[in-house]
Amino acid sequence: MNKPYVRPMTGWWKRDPFFMRYMARELTAFAVGAYAVILCVGVLRLAQGEAAWNGWLAALRSPVSIVLHVVLLVSMVVHAKSWFEIMPKTMPMIHVGGKRLGGQTITRVGWAATLIASLLLLALVWGWR
Amino acid sequence: MAESPKTIDVEVLRYRPEQESEPVWQRFTVPYTDDMSVLQALQQIKDDQDGSLSFRWSCRMAICGSCGMMVNGKPHLSCQTFLRDLLPGPVRIEALAHFPIERDLVVSVDGFVKKLESIKPYIIPKEPRTLAQGEYRQTPAQLEQFEQYSGCINCMLCYSACPQFGLDPTFTGPGVLALLHRYNADSRDGGQAQRMELLGSTEGVWNCTAVGYCSEVCPKGVDPANAVNQNKANSAKDYFLRFLSPRGSKA
Numbered sequence: 001m002n003k004p005y006v007r008p009m010t011g012w013w014k015r016d017p018f019f020m021r022y023m024a025r026e027l028t029a030f031a032v033g034a035y036a037v038i039l040c041v042g043v044l045r046l047a048q049g050e051a052a053w054n055g056w057l058a059a060l061r062s063p064v065s066i067v068l069h070v071v072l073l074v075s076m077v078v079h080a081k082s083w084f085e086i087m088p089k090t091m092p093m094i095h096v097g098g099k100r101l102g103g104q105t106i107t108r109v110g111w112a113a114t115l116i117a118s119l120l121l122l123a124l125v126w127g128w129r
Numbered sequence: 130m131a132e133s134p135k136t137i138d139v140e141v142l143r144y145r146p147e148q149e150s151e152p153v154w155q156r157f158t159v160p161y162t163d164d165m166s167v168l169q170a171l172q173q174i175k176d177d178q179d180g181s182l183s184f185r186w187s188c189r190m191a192i193c194g195s196c197g198m199m200v201n202g203k204p205h206l207s208c209q210t211f212l213r214d215l216l217p218g219p220v221r222i223e224a225l226a227h228f229p230i231e232r233d234l235v236v237s238v239d240g241f242v243k244k245l246e247s248i249k250p251y252i253i254p255k256e257p258r259t260l261a262q263g264e265y266r267q268t269p270a271q272l273e274q275f276e277q278y279s280g281c282i283n284c285m286l287c288y289s290a291c292p293q294f295g296l297d298p299t300f301t302g303p304g305v306l307a308l309l310h311r312y313n314a315d316s317r318d319g320g321q322a323q324r325m326e327l328l329g330s331t332e333g334v335w336n337c338t339a340v341g342y343c344s345e346v347c348p349k350g351v352d353p354a355n356a357v358n359q360n361k362a363n364s365a366k367d368y369f370l371r372f373l374s375p376r377g378s379k380a
Contacts, residue, residue: 003146004229004237009295015202019292022340086341090358093274100273 025082031075084110134160137212139170141182142223144230152230155179156219161212167222168196168207171234184234191348194284198234199223204286204346227288227295241285244301247327248309253320271316278311278356280349287343287353293336300336301327303343303353310356313363329364337361 013019045056059065087110088103095101136158144152157178159170168186175182184207186196191209198207201221212220228236258265287303288294294302301309309328313321327333337357344354 002231004231005144005146005152006229007152007226009292012292012295016342018290018342018345019340022342026338086339086354089339089341089344089352089354090361091355092359092362095270 021082025079028075028079028082031072032079035072035076080111080114084114135162137161137170137216138219139174140219140221141171141174141233142221143182143233144224145181145232152223154221159212163211163213165212166208167198167200167205167210167212167215167220170212170220171207171222182234183232192282194282197225197284197286197289199226199289204289206284206286206348209348225285225289227291227298228285236285238285240298241283241288241302241305244305245283245308248301248305248312248324249320250308250312252312252315252318253323254317255319265317267316274316275311275314278307278314278351281308281311281351281353282349284348286346286348287351290340290342290346292340293338297336299332301332303337303357304351306334306337306360307351307353307356310360313360325364325367328360329367334358334360334364 013023042053042056045052060069084107088106091106093100094106139157139159140154141157142152143149143155157174159173161170165173166189168184168189171182171184172186175184184196184198186208187193188195189208191206194206196207197204199205199222200207200210201215204225207222212218222234224230224234224236228238228241231237281304283304285304287307291300291303294300306328309324312318313324313328329335334357337354339354339358341354344352347353
């Protein structure tokens, strides 16, 4: 008698903390998407003229928008953290000076690049004023 | 006065298809010593308490890959997992997750073996070579490209750590894809083009959602997640290069 039992997968992501962290990472991708939509709306409003653009700027300054932006920022930091952690797993072996580059180094280079890009962007925005 | 033997409670997920329609938990109290593995606890149960308990094992030294099972919800080689690290118990043991259970702790490996065959897990020489030409020579750097992936013992723990395989059993899965990379990355091998179709298919690397738990649970440090995700880049490169060359990157 051969009656293999196939276990259901319902609620699989609750079975292990590792899966819950994975789902959190996937969830934060929506924050990245949401922010892209906000920026796209901004471009659209800009194209519609000064009044529309100023309306969009005013909407960004509302308390709801500020809370939303704080949530989005935290989500994006979590997303970046988890992404840089898994980054060494997505890359071929890298050798520097005959030695293989460790996973932690790749993660740190990712963070350094983010930091430099963010600082450059902030300098650009503040310098513009 | 003799000290009474120490015991630990062990809960085993039983499935006996002739008497149960779905698995049930059964509790055993096992006398244990500090050097006993989970596998030895199961052997104690089978020898002295319930001879009907079914499980696979062979070498008892973490190299045959037979005794993989879920211990307290995580995939482990039961011969390599010690009761002393699981105190005070109870220890919950069940068949490897995501595989159909044949009986008790024995899962069906048919799908896995078919997948393993499908990737041509052997060196396919680039060109015919005669004995007179001597042995293949490899630099340490060339060896390093595949050495880690050749450590796979086919224990299937990575499949039990991969929810994507649980949700879609047609997914070739971490272990077999790591072995596929082991041969592709070998400088002696010329079979990459033959493996590319499977690698780039939906059942291949693109089904992987980069959970990454496969590499965490591998008892041999193979890092299947790395092999799979490196090959997403290879597959994408292969896809775009075919627009530049009629023979694509397989040339």
